[in-house]
Amino acid sequence: xxxxxxxxxxxxxxxxxxKELSAVDVARAFLDRAKALDPSLKVFLCLTAEAALEQARRxxxxxxRGEAPGPLAGVPVAVKDNLCVxxxxxxxxxxxxxxxxxxxxxxxxxxxxxxxxxxIGKTNLDEFAMGSSTENSAYFTTRxxxxxxxxxxxxxxxxxxxxxxxxAPVSLGSDTGGSIRQPAALCGVVGLKPTYGRVSRFGLxxxxxxxxxxxxxxxxxxxxxxxxxxxSGHDPKDSTSAPVPVPDFSKALxxxxxxxxxxxxxxxxxxxxxPVVEKAVRDAVKTLEGLGAQVVExxxxxxxxxxxxxxxxAPSEASANLARFDxxxxxxxxxxxxxxxxxxxxxxxxxxxxxxxxxxxLGTYALSSGYYDAFYLKAQKVRTLIKRDFDKxxxxxxxxxxxTTPTAAFKAGEKSSDPLQMYLSDVxxxxxxxxxxxxxxxxxxxxxxxxxxxLQLLGKPxxxxxxxxxxxxxxxxxxxxxxxxxxx
Amino acid sequence: MSLTEKDVxxxxxxxxxxxxxxxxxxxxxxxxxxxEHIQALAKYDVANVPPTSHVVPLSNVWRGDKAAPFANPxxxxxxxxxxxxxxxxxxxxxx
Numbered sequence: 001x002x003x004x005x006x007x008x009x010x011x012x013x014x015x016x017x018x019k020e021l022s023a024v025d026v027a028r029a030f031l032d033r034a035k036a037l038d039p040s041l042k043v044f045l046c047l048t049a050e051a052a053l054e055q056a057r058r059x060x061x062x063x064x065r066g067e068a069p070g071p072l073a074g075v076p077v078a079v080k081d082n083l084c085v086x087x088x089x090x091x092x093x094x095x096x097x098x099x100x101x102x103x104x105x106x107x108x109x110x111x112x113x114x115x116x117x118x119x120i121g122k123t124n125l126d127e128f129a130m131g132s133s134t135e136n137s138a139y140f141t142t143r144x145x146x147x148x149x150x151x152x153x154x155x156x157x158x159x160x161x162x163x164x165x166x167x168a169p170v171s172l173g174s175d176t177g178g179s180i181r182q183p184a185a186l187c188g189v190v191g192l193k194p195t196y197g198r199v200s201r202f203g204l205x206x207x208x209x210x211x212x213x214x215x216x217x218x219x220x221x222x223x224x225x226x227x228x229x230x231x232s233g234h235d236p237k238d239s240t241s242a243p244v245p246v247p248d249f250s251k252a253l254x255x256x257x258x259x260x261x262x263x264x265x266x267x268x269x270x271x272x273x274x275p276v277v278e279k280a281v282r283d284a285v286k287t288l289e290g291l292g293a294q295v296v297e298x299x300x301x302x303x304x305x306x307x308x309x310x311x312x313x314a315p316s317e318a319s320a321n322l323a324r325f326d327x328x329x330x331x332x333x334x335x336x337x338x339x340x341x342x343x344x345x346x347x348x349x350x351x352x353x354x355x356x357x358x359x360x361x362l363g364t365y366a367l368s369s370g371y372y373d374a375f376y377l378k379a380q381k382v383r384t385l386i387k388r389d390f391d392k393x394x395x396x397x398x399x400x401x402x403x404t405t406p407t408a409a410f411k412a413g414e415k416s417s418d419p420l421q422m423y424l425s426d427v428x429x430x431x432x433x434x435x436x437x438x439x440x441x442x443x444x445x446x447x448x449x450x451x452x453x454x455l456q457l458l459g460k461p462x463x464x465x466x467x468x469x470x471x472x473x474x475x476x477x478x479x480x481x482x483x484x485x486x487x488x
Numbered sequence: 489m490s491l492t493e494k495d496v497x498x499x500x501x502x503x504x505x506x507x508x509x510x511x512x513x514x515x516x517x518x519x520x521x522x523x524e525h526i527q528a529l530a531k532y533d534v535a536n537v538p539p540t541s542h543v544v545p546l547s548n549v550w551r552g553d554k555a556a557p558f559a560n561p562x563x564x565x566x567x568x569x570x571x572x573x574x575x576x577x578x579x580x581x582x583x
Contacts, residue, residue: 087563103563197544210542239549240542308526319503326504329576333569340579345506357505361515362522364503365495375526380539382532387540419518420525436543461543 004029005166005487009075009223012169013116016074019063023056023074027118030076034121034167037486040148041165042140043158045081047121048088052076055118062116070116072230077112078168080159081122082129083214084203085109088119092205093137094127096325096332096351106203107235108172108214115230120168123158127353128322129179129207131155132425135416136355143412144187145484146451150409153183156217160187163217166487170227171217176208177310178404178429180215181441185404185454188443188482190471191217192224195461196436197242199228200235208317209240211310211433220481221442221472225249228464244462252465253472258292260470263397267303268428274407280445280453281403284474288401291473296397300389305382306431311423312366312379313434318356319363325351358419383434390435394460399470402428404441404454432458440467443480452480490520 004026007015015021031049038044062069079085082092084102086109091097105113113119126136134142134157142157144150145165152161156173160183163171173180175193184191192215199214206212216227232246264285269278289295327333327347334346352360366375393400405425415422432439437458444455455474459467475481496516500507507515558564561574570577 100567101563103560103567197546236551239551240544240546242544242546302532305529305532308529311522312526312529323504327569328578329564330567331569337579340581341504342506343579344504348504349506349508352505354511357507357511358515358518360503360505361496361499362519365491365499365519365523368499368502377539378529378532378534380541381534381537382529383540384537385532385534387543420521423522 005033007169008220009072009169009218010226012075013071013073016059017063017069021074023059023118024053026074027052027056027076027120030120030168037165037167041143041145041161041486043123043142043162043165043167044078044121045091045093045124045139045158046089048119051088052118052120055113059116059118070114071226072112073116075117075170076120076168077117078121078123078159078162078171079109079119080125080156080171080173082125082174082205083109083172085119088122090122090205092128093125093139094351094353094356095138098332100330104203107200107237108231109203112230123162123171125158126155127356128205128318129155129174129176130318130355130359132182132422133412133416134158135412136353138353141412144409145486146188147409147449149411150451151186151412153186153409155179157183159217160184160189160191163187163189163219164484164487166483169219170223172214173217174204174212174214175433176211176314177433178426180217181404181429181439181454181456182426184217184441185452186409188452188484189217189219190221190224190440190442191215192228192440192464193432193438194228194232194464195438197240198438198462198464199231200238200241202235202237206321208314209321210317211314221468221475222250222253224440225253225468242462247465249465249468252469255469256292257288257470257473260293260399260466261397262288262293262295262470263298263393263400264295265298265300265303265393265400265402267300268402270406272406273403276447277403277405277407277453281401281455284444284455285401287477288470288474291477298393298397298400300393300431302382302385302389303431306386306434307423307427309379309382309386309434310430311362312375313383315359315363316366316376317363319360319367322356322360355419386431387435390437398466400458402456402458404428404456408447408451408453428456437461438464438467440471442471442475443482445480491516491523
């Protein structure tokens with residue numbers, strides 16, 4: 001039993017289906033582990049033991065009755081706290097939603113539930129997913145399992161740390177500008193942002209609706225494929241979810257990279273980048289070459305515009321999406337207000353943290369009369385140029401390889417006083433969201449301080465298969481799937 | 489790029505944020521610096537480039553306007569900061 005936490009999600013599901021393990025025992029083991037380690041790691045905003053054990057019991061009963069329990073039978077899943085799970089608090093790590101209980105399941109939650117998954121708790125994030133370190137959480141900062149003085153990345157830092165420390169075999173995050181891939185890189189796990197439209201956003205508390213996607217964290221590539229399979233598909237409840245067929249992702253895992261054209265964009269190897277990160281990524285590309293891939297130098301000329309476009313469009317969309325938090329139907333309501341306008345203004349001022357207010361202000365400004373054309377419309381047009389860069393690149397390559405982040409995990413407090421410095425840590429992950437393409441980060445080395453480094457692979461729209469194929473081939477040829485000392 | 493105090497007050501009102509004077513000063517400086525960085529976009533000539541609001545080529549996504557029962561309406565009201573019967577209660581809207 002002691003090594004249960006070292007198992008992959010697919011091995012857990014296999015053993016549960018084969019009745020070698022009960023789903024209840026698996027849930028208990030992970031809940032106990034989370035209870036023991038969470039006080040030092042600060043991953044969970046809440047553990048949902050009761051609901052998890054009830055779900056696990058139902059999986060065991062199904063198996064006892066001889067019914068198919070689903071591909072994720074008994075697999076514990078940690079869920080980023082901006083996804084709605086019926087009857088469970090959904091705070092977005094914000095004071096404004098401190099007492100909000102979700103009354104419906106997000107579509108991904110509904111799908112995973114049907115697949116036999118067991119939700120063990122809600123993980124910490126930067127408030128409303130705005131940030132790169134979890135330091136913007138209104139509650140606490142999650143520790144990086146590789147070094148507790150460092151951040152796990154963000155915004156899905158809790159979900160990344162949960163998997164790195166094996167408090168859950170897999171978890172869910174959301175990615176608007178890198179919020180899955182950046183923490184995956186900093187915590188040394190696999191993180192996948194699907195193509196925009198691949199996974200329904202229904203029940204994800206919206207940050208920037210044209211950029212947000214939900215995706216999995218896992219210890220290896222095959223588990224990412226397993227989760228993606230269960231999450232994907234068109235959903236009538238999300239008008240932006242794409243009516244495209246979902247392939248069998250597991251089939252791609254053994255495809256290999258022979259003849260695969262890997263693009264290396266020169267704009268992603270910049271000054272100020274940690275040389276250790278650069279070397280790890282270049283070595284990874286050599287490894288792919290050694291496995292039969294063909295490496296092609298490419299250019300994504302509008303890369304340097306990505307950050308500016310992002311920090312106009314994402315806050316603009318956020319300022320509109322977050323208008324709903326007004327203290328009327330749910331969420332914090334100020335007790336100081338004397339009229340309705342004050343009720344809005346005080347409730348929002350008291351409920352939102354500094355980064356959320358900063359972005360609402362930025363977005364409101366960019367959308368305001370007189371500035372709309374100069375900022376918002378201009379950014380949407382430059383977004384077209386960024387998208388065209390990718391369209392053109394993918395005429396000559398099948399996948400693009402880059403570093404996920406310019407450096408390994410940084411110290412807590414190192415960037416929190418300078419918003420612009422913090423924004424720059426997302427410089428390699430942002431264009432992917434703007435172009436809507438899928439992206440995956442997986443471990444490709446360690447610094448001398450034993451901090452993980454991430455390799456980012458970007459693919460053509462709706463071609464997650466090629467990403468998974470390249471990542472699986474690389475993973476098989478290398479030895480970077482490691483566990484931090486805390487998870488040993 | 490610098491923001492005036494008036495700009496900040498105007499935007500805070502539009503955003504329905506009752507910021508303290510200290511917050512207004514902080515945001516004025518920070519937003520100015522962020523906007524300055526964003527000015528980098530000025531160098532791109534996009535006169536003939538269409539805007540991208542959205543990357544998936546979908547348009548006119550329709551569904552039937554059909555009512556469906558919600559399992560537990562009380563759970564919605566239970567989240568209300570203030571309620572009376574089945575209504576959300578707020579400050580007087582019309583003076």
